Amino acid sequence: MDALTAHLDELGHGLVTTVQLTVVTTLGALLLGVVVATLRVCPVPLLRSVGMVYVEVLQNLPLLALLVLFVFALPTIGITFPLFTSAAIVIAAYEGAYLAEAIRAGINTVGVGQAEAARAIGLTFSQSLRYVILPQGLRAVIQPMGNICIALLMNTSLAAAVGVVELTQAANNVNLVEAQPIAVFTGAGLAYMLLALVIGRLTGTLERRLAIVR
């Protein structure tokens, strides 16, 4: 326990970094997810294929491989970002593919009649998507999107492997100094569980507020 209290500063920094990374990448991934899901259902065949290729590639590559490629290999062709930014970009791109698939599933749950009614009153594709389909489709998949956010939280720990000092790395660093693995790692594990619980509660509340009961 002393090991934890003596390094509260370091662990707190790690925790804050994890939370920051989670929030930033969730927002990025949501935006990307909506865009890619839109591409996948749009009337232009080429754009549909672009969306499909994006999802296929990003879902089938290990996140760690993407992080390593981005952080260690891209500098050789002159592309460098600060470490935190790199990690955020890669994780957002990766989770964006998963969110896109969840959102597309949501779009598919919206009744055909809704889309037909939207077209019948003269809405264009983007208008019917914006005002009719997405508001209903997104509400149908709040729970799955929450699960993806929890997966995202756990995946932010991989940023540790390329050098971002977030919660996992901070715990590891403290353990290397204090050599009290049980207390330190249990503390970090509890923090992750707590954060996941918060995300679960948040999506639960959102679901109750927003879901359309049919």
Added chain:
Amino acid sequence: MNPNQQILFDVPGPRAQRRIRIATVLGALAVLGGLAWAVHRFASYGELAADRWQPFTTWPIWRYLLDALWNTLLAAAATAVLSAALGLLLALGRLSVHRPVRWLAGAYVEVFRTVPALLLIYVTLFALPRYGLNFPLFWKLVVPLVVSNSAAFAEIFRAGIKALDRGQTEAGLAVGLRRGQVMRLVVLPQALLQLTPSLVSQLVGLLKDTSLGFVVSYTELLYSGQVLASYTNLLIQTFLVVALIYLVVNASLSKFARVLQARNGRFTGRGRSARPDPAVLTPGGNR
């Protein structure tokens, strides 16, 4: 293509067709522009030179990478078998009639579903050796992955078992089978068949998880790529090739999962739609 995706637009008329053509041209220009920019980037840093790609046409390099792929598959297979077995036990535990068993299995699943695999790997790397548990390298990767993946498998199995019609269990009990027998003879064979696609997609996730061997320095694909890159100094080429290998293997597995899904989980045959409707065979319907 899924007909549902077509609900958002009608068969395009002349104006819509013109707009689609414009969007296609713009999209193509954007994609080509991106590619051209990437090629220019590679060229201006000299990474496009033939001698920087030529090693990847030689057998020794490929043998090294294929060896690494073999190690990746080995770790994935061990993780898959062990975590599926443990996951099944946990799922049965969560559905047990005994409260303590249910509680223990539930606690395990809830905890390890929300703790990152990397944290578990750090525990096996830095914590367990202090208590005399020093696994060989292979198991330092596989044990934490099993611990975290078994929780995911348990949730898949539990969902599958619960999704099966209750009438099946009740019928089994009614003909005098004991609970264990009902589970083994009636419920599991049907639930597992339904679950095959989800289990195969979980395999993709698991195979991706083995890339954590990078942290353990177990010579799977990603770590071997790192070793190769620091030896040959062909950083971006090596990691692109490694990514390509992952992509080919995982995309095939994903494709396999989709085929299974379309066939309703059957490895052979043409799927349920080609068979007589079960509702016809069982009077009173399946539900």
